[in-house]
Amino acid sequence: MSQLAWRRPSLPGLLLLVLVTAEPLACVGSGNRGPEPRRPDHVTTPTTIGVLTSYESADCVPGRFHLDGGVIVDLPLGNCESTVHVRQMFKGVMFRAMGPRSGDPWPHGPLMLFGSDDQGPWYAVAEDERGDGSCYVAWGGAYREGDALHFPSRLLLPLAPTFKVEPDYIKEPFPLRDGDEMCLDRRGHVMSASVFLGS
Numbered sequence: 001m002s003q004l005a006w007r008r009p010s011l012p013g014l015l016l017l018v019l020v021t022a023e024p025l026a027c028v029g030s031g032n033r034g035p036e037p038r039r040p041d042h043v044t045t046p047t048t049i050g051v052l053t054s055y056e057s058a059d060c061v062p063g064r065f066h067l068d069g070g071v072i073v074d075l076p077l078g079n080c081e082s083t084v085h086v087r088q089m090f091k092g093v094m095f096r097a098m099g100p101r102s103g104d105p106w107p108h109g110p111l112m113l114f115g116s117d118d119q120g121p122w123y124a125v126a127e128d129e130r131g132d133g134s135c136y137v138a139w140g141g142a143y144r145e146g147d148a149l150h151f152p153s154r155l156l157l158p159l160a161p162t163f164k165v166e167p168d169y170i171k172e173p174f175p176l177r178d179g180d181e182m183c184l185d186r187r188g189h190v191m192s193a194s195v196f197l198g199s
Helices: none
Strands: 003-006 018-020 048-058 061-067 072-074 084-088 111-117 120-126 136-139 148-150 156-166 181-184 190-194
Touching (some): 061 111
Parallel strands (some): 084 120
Antiparallel strands (some): 003 084, 061 072, 111 120, 136 181, 148 156
16 A cells, blocks of 8 residues: 655755555556556545645644635644654655645646545545646556446545546456556546556
8 A cells, every 4th residue: 555654844845745655557568458456345535625726834744735715634743753644545646746835826736635534544646737727647556336436545436427448449448557547627537547558
């Protein structure tokens, strides 16, 4: 299971999130898409979804996230001597942006999903790679269950009514593999999945 290690920033306002994955992303050739992901045995769904507009850091507090619509999410409090671990639900995703200073606007912020289950609090990040809010990108394997995708991390997200798989000639795209890419809308619905066929 991926873990997110939160540490007190060494510089004020600097957000550095480091993702450590349990195993590397699969490199697959055209004839081998890699192993199927672990099948999830429980379900968890987001309680809060929104686009990040700014972030605040403070001594001994992992973070306060300001989302569009005025929603504020505080991740669990820690103390200065410990590290707070919060689960990352999209495998292979890194929060690459260092971001602006604490409290400053965050242009083209990522889509963020928050929730909690019997294993504790979790979050997920899907980056606005196009910079126009039309597609928030997430990576990782997932099983299709009716009109939803179920990730190995337990996260269950609904499919958009127009959901499609690209390229469309793939006969058996599910389960999706680690190298496949998903495009989410602002509500956290999966609009499309792009299957990585390798080179």
